Amino acid sequence: MDAKLVNPFVDAFITVMPQIGFPEPKRAKLYVRDQNAVGLGVSVVVGFTKQIRGNVVYNMEEETAKYIASTMMMGMPVAEFDAMAQSAISEMSNMLTANAATNLTGMGFEVDISTPSLSIGKNFQVKISDSQYLTVEMDLGGHIVELDIAVDQNN
Amino acid sequence: MEKVKVMVVDDSKVSRAMLERTLARTNFEVVAMARDAAEAVKMYSEYSPAVVTMDMNLPDADGIECSKRIHAIDPEAKIVMISAMKDASLVAKGREVGISAFLQKPVSPNELLDTLMILCQNKAGKVAVLRESYAKPFMRALQQGLFSLIGVHSEVELELDERRFLEVSGVAVIIGLTGYPSGRAIVYMEAETMRKFAMVMLEEEGAESIGDDEASESVEEAANIIVGRGVSNINDVFKDKEMRITPPGTICGVDIRIASPKLTTFRVVAKTRIGDIKMNIGFAEGE
Numbered sequence: 240m241d242a243k244l245v246n247p248f249v250d251a252f253i254t255v256m257p258q259i260g261f262p263e264p265k266r267a268k269l270y271v272r273d274q275n276a277v278g279l280g281v282s283v284v285v286g287f288t289k290q291i292r293g294n295v296v297y298n299m300e301e302e303t304a305k306y307i308a309s310t311m312m313m314g315m316p317v318a319e320f321d322a323m324a325q326s327a328i329s330e331m332s333n334m335l336t337a338n339a340a341t342n343l344t345g346m347g348f349e350v351d352i353s354t355p356s357l358s359i360g361k362n363f364q365v366k367i368s369d370s371q372y373l374t375v376e377m378d379l380g381g382h383i384v385e386l387d388i389a390v391d392q393n394n
Numbered sequence: 395m396e397k398v399k400v401m402v403v404d405d406s407k408v409s410r411a412m413l414e415r416t417l418a419r420t421n422f423e424v425v426a427m428a429r430d431a432a433e434a435v436k437m438y439s440e441y442s443p444a445v446v447t448m449d450m451n452l453p454d455a456d457g458i459e460c461s462k463r464i465h466a467i468d469p470e471a472k473i474v475m476i477s478a479m480k481d482a483s484l485v486a487k488g489r490e491v492g493i494s495a496f497l498q499k500p501v502s503p504n505e506l507l508d509t510l511m512i513l514c515q516n517k518a519g520k521v522a523v524l525r526e527s528y529a530k531p532f533m534r535a536l537q538q539g540l541f542s543l544i545g546v547h548s549e550v551e552l553e554l555d556e557r558r559f560l561e562v563s564g565v566a567v568i569i570g571l572t573g574y575p576s577g578r579a580i581v582y583m584e585a586e587t588m589r590k591f592a593m594v595m596l597e598e599e600g601a602e603s604i605g606d607d608e609a610s611e612s613v614e615e616a617a618n619i620i621v622g623r624g625v626s627n628i629n630d631v632f633k634d635k636e637m638r639i640t641p642p643g644t645i646c647g648v649d650i651r652i653a654s655p656k657l658t659t660f661r662v663v664a665k666t667r668i669g670d671i672k673m674n675i676g677f678a679e680g681e
Contacts, residue, residue, distance in 0.1 A: 278647065286570025286578070286640025294643040322558060326655040353570020353640045354678050356578050356652060359559075363647025366610070 240293070240391050245269070245373050247342035248295065248388055251335050252377050259331065260310040267376040267383065276374070276387045278363040280304065281320065283332040286353035291343055293390030294367040297332050301359070303382040304328050320359065329355050348392070397423035398514050401443035403434040403460060404476075405452050409499075413447060413476075416503045421522050422510055429453070431460035438464050438471070444514050447506075448493070450477035450484070458484075462491040472513045476501055504530075508631050521554060521658060524575070524677050529660040531627035532579060532620075532675050536664050539620035540671060544594040548664035548671070555661035559651040560674050564588050565610045566652060567617035570640035571625065577657060577677035579624065579639075581617035587669030588613050594668065606646065614644045620673075 249266055256264040276282075280301035286294050299307070301320050308324035309317040311331065317324045332355040340350045358365075368389035375386045400422050404410050414424045426441045428434035430453045438446065446464065450457040457475055464471050473493045477484065480498040488496060495509045511523050533552045540546050560566070566582035583591065585606075592604050592612035618639070625637045645652075657676035664671045 278645070278650070282645075284568050284643040284645075286568075286572075286643065288570070288572050288638045288640045292641055294641060296643070322653075322655065325653045329653075329655045351572035351638060353572055354577050354654075354657060354676070356568045356570075356580065356643075356654065358566075358645055358650055358652045360647060360650035363645055363650050366614070366644040366646070 240368075240370070240372055240389060242373065243346075244291070244343075244390050244392075245375060245388055247339045247346065248335075248386055249375055249377070250342055251338035252384075252386070255331075255334050255338050256379065259334070260313075261307075261379050263380070265378045267378040269373065269375045271371050272374050272387070273371045275364040275366045276385075278358060278360055278365055279385065280359070280361060281328060282358045282363075282365055283328060283355045284358070284365070284367070285332060285336045285355045287340075287350055287390050288353075288393075289351045290348040290393050291350045291390050292393045293372075293388075295336065295339075295390065296365055296367060296385075296387040297328075297335065297355075298365070298385040298387055299383065303379075303384060306382050307331060307379070307384075325357055325359075329357050332357075397421055398445070398510075399423060399425040399441060399443040400510070401426040401428065401434070401437060401441060401446045403428045403431075403446060403452070403457070404449040405429050406449070409449065413506075416506060420507060420526065422507075431455035431463065434460050435463050435467065439467060442468075445472045445474065445510055448473050448475050450475065450479065458487050458491055458493075461488070461493050465492045474509055474513065476506075504631070524658055525552070525554065525660060527631070528575060528628060528677060529662070529675050531631075532624035532660075532673060533662045535620050535624035535627055536581075536662055536671070536673050539616065539623055540664055540666060543616050543619065544591065544668075546594065546666045546668060548666040550662060550664045552660055552662050555659040555674060557661075559653050562645065562650045562652060563648040564646070565613050566645045566650065567614050568643045568645065568652075569617060569621045571621075571637055571677075572640065573637040575637075575677040577675065578654075579617075579621045579676075580652060580674045581613070581620065581671070582674070583613065583671050584669060587671065590668040591616070591671070610644055610646050614642050618642050624675075 281304040283297040308327040372389035426437040564584040592609035659676035662673040
């Protein structure tokens with residue numbers, strides 16, 4: 240995949256997260272992968288179609304998901320990753336993806352996004368691409384959200 | 395679920411019986427059957443149906459005249475013309491008297507249902523519309539797809555899924571749906587069924603010779619074809635709506651729960667000789 244397609248996602252993360260209570264999101268590591276991603280606990284898959292096709296996974300440990308949900312809900316304690324917390328993570332994924340889609344549109348690509356699918360479980364395999372794709376780790380005050388980005392320009 | 399009232403206007407006993415039988419298995423209910431225009435007008439006032447199916451040829455007036463009379467009583471009346479002939483001049487005349495849709499005999503049950511659903515969207519309820527017009531095409535696609543891809547016959551069931559999670563131990567292929575309605579389809583099955591599926595699809599002798607990757611890829615490819623066909627079924631009916639699918643994301647493992655907050659989901663189970671092949675179709679609520 241083309242590395243320039245990663246920036247719209249990183250930019251979306253850096254723009255959106257402060258609006259929902261995370262002051263300084265930072266880009267940590269970036270690497271190329273050619274194998275399946277591994278579910279860290281909570282993995283949200285979102286699909287892209289039209290001029291950009293592929294999938295993006297927002298992948299994080301359950302503890303991180305609970306921390307994010309709690310912060311999004313103004314510090315409400317989240318002991319269990321329950322329906323409310325799932326809804327918050329799903330909503331965050333929607334916001335990030337919609338913002339990334341807007342960035343892609345700004346680059347001249349017409350895109351359409353699917354609703355997010357949220358999977359919970361450990362060590363499952365997530366296959367989102369037949370070829371190499373990029374993983375970016377985003378740091379939210381010590382909590383890591385992994386973005387697995389496998390999108391390509393549709394020729 | 396509350397039934398939606400339908401009045402059938404047709405002078406042929408056979409046509410009336412056919413329509414009644416088609417609708418009997420749906421959330422539409424034939425509450426009145428009129429043989430001619432005079433009876434139709436009288437029954438309309440008496441039963442106030444949500445929708446009327448109208449034949450063109452009636453003994454005492456034609457379907458256009460009869461529709462005009464019904465509209466005189468109720469300007470909001472929803473009328474579907476079902477006639478043997480359907481040409482531009484008939485459609486133009488029909489529109490003038492307020493007929494909302496035109497179908498040609500013989501009417502396929504799907505076409506009839508989709509039309510009634512669209513006309514009665516508010517009354518029939520969102521879930522019923524999603525089920526009949528959007529989930530059912532995927533159910534048909536699953537059944538046909540299983541037969542054409544792996545030659546397996548199946549019995550399929552469709553129901554509203556109110557569970558908070560899908561529990562998956564095996565493989566789940568997630569395919570996003572964009573356009574209207576947006577959502578996602580998930581085709582999933584247990585690991586053993588996945589291996590048998592791949593064995594039949596790849597025409598291998600024994601399940602041992604197939605690796606897990608190869609097996610999940612077979613299921614992924616099949617799911618892509620099946621969901622794509624489901625979307626085509628929908629686009630064929632609703633020509634103005636362009637639904638599309640995103641590339642598949644495939645999850646393999648044990649004890650995975652897939653949650654779909656804020657989606658209305660339907661569960662389809664295809665029972666086959668190699669095991670249950672399941673599909674879950676979720677649509678985002680509202681527009």
